[in-house]
Amino acid sequence: MIKFFQKIRYDLMEKNKTGKYLKYAIGEIVLVVIGILIALSINNWNEGRKRINQGKDYINEINNDVKNDVANIKNVLYELEEQKRSSRFVLNIFESKDKFVADSSLFVDQNLNTSQIIPVQRQSNTWDELNATGQVGIIDNDSLKLLVKQFYEQYDTRIYQYLETPGQVRNANRTTMQECLNRIGTDKFWKEGGNKNHDKSWFSCYLNNPKALKEIRVIYSSTHWQLHHFNKLLNKGQSVIEYMDKTIPADL
Numbered sequence: 001m002i003k004f005f006q007k008i009r010y011d012l013m014e015k016n017k018t019g020k021y022l023k024y025a026i027g028e029i030v031l032v033v034i035g036i037l038i039a040l041s042i043n044n045w046n047e048g049r050k051r052i053n054q055g056k057d058y059i060n061e062i063n064n065d066v067k068n069d070v071a072n073i074k075n076v077l078y079e080l081e082e083q084k085r086s087s088r089f090v091l092n093i094f095e096s097k098d099k100f101v102a103d104s105s106l107f108v109d110q111n112l113n114t115s116q117i118i119p120v121q122r123q124s125n126t127w128d129e130l131n132a133t134g135q136v137g138i139i140d141n142d143s144l145k146l147l148v149k150q151f152y153e154q155y156d157t158r159i160y161q162y163l164e165t166p167g168q169v170r171n172a173n174r175t176t177m178q179e180c181l182n183r184i185g186t187d188k189f190w191k192e193g194g195n196k197n198h199d200k201s202w203f204s205c206y207l208n209n210p211k212a213l214k215e216i217r218v219i220y221s222s223t224h225w226q227l228h229h230f231n232k233l234l235n236k237g238q239s240v241i242e243y244m245d246k247t248i249p250a251d252l
Helices: 002-014 018-094 104-114 126-133 142-164 166-181 201-207 210-246
Strands: none
Touching: 018 104, 018 126, 018 142, 018 210, 104 166, 104 210, 126 142, 142 166, 142 210, 166 201, 166 210
16 A cells, blocks of 8 residues: 555656645645544543443442441441440449449450450551552542542541540450459359349459449440441441442443
8 A cells, every 4th residue: 555655656756746746745644644543542442441441340349348348337336236235234333322233244244345345447448549559530430439538538537536545445444344353253253143142342343443433434425426426437338339339330
């Protein structure tokens, strides 16, 4: 094909048809430019399709990540509900007039559950990777990006605020309780319905300890606070999932 065009140019030059030669040369240049533009357009189209498909893959991965995180949040809420019940049980005895313990084994179990450190954490995921590599823009949906950003910012705040104060007071309470439990042999635990005249001095170091009472009160109140905010986080995560499940397929 190139030789064909060259032959035409040579024939025009030999016949001194300069005007026609110039028109032909310009036409040839235009054809070359058009060919380059078409090639670039095809290349850009291919790159665009690749980017769209990659964006779809990332959205699917984010969808799975958020669903896993929502499942973890539900587990945290379950554990917090258990702690709320346990701390209320222990607090009732602390605040009672005679501090009577009907079942010492139950009391110890409930107090240990009250001071349990719940694993409030999340794994590094697709959203973190996109932010770290500066590729968030590959997701061509500003509403989705904002929802996911807000969800994980709220999640990280919940993790920090749980470990900052509630986590510390739970650790402190386990230490306070252990100091008293070390004075009690397992053969001295009693069950509800048995002899009511037990020596209360076995638990006096704990039940009459103002620091222990303060710790239990802080745990009980913070559990209510954490339940409220983790429920809000759960609702946020479910909103993200709902948006991705219903809106994203139509957009893409």
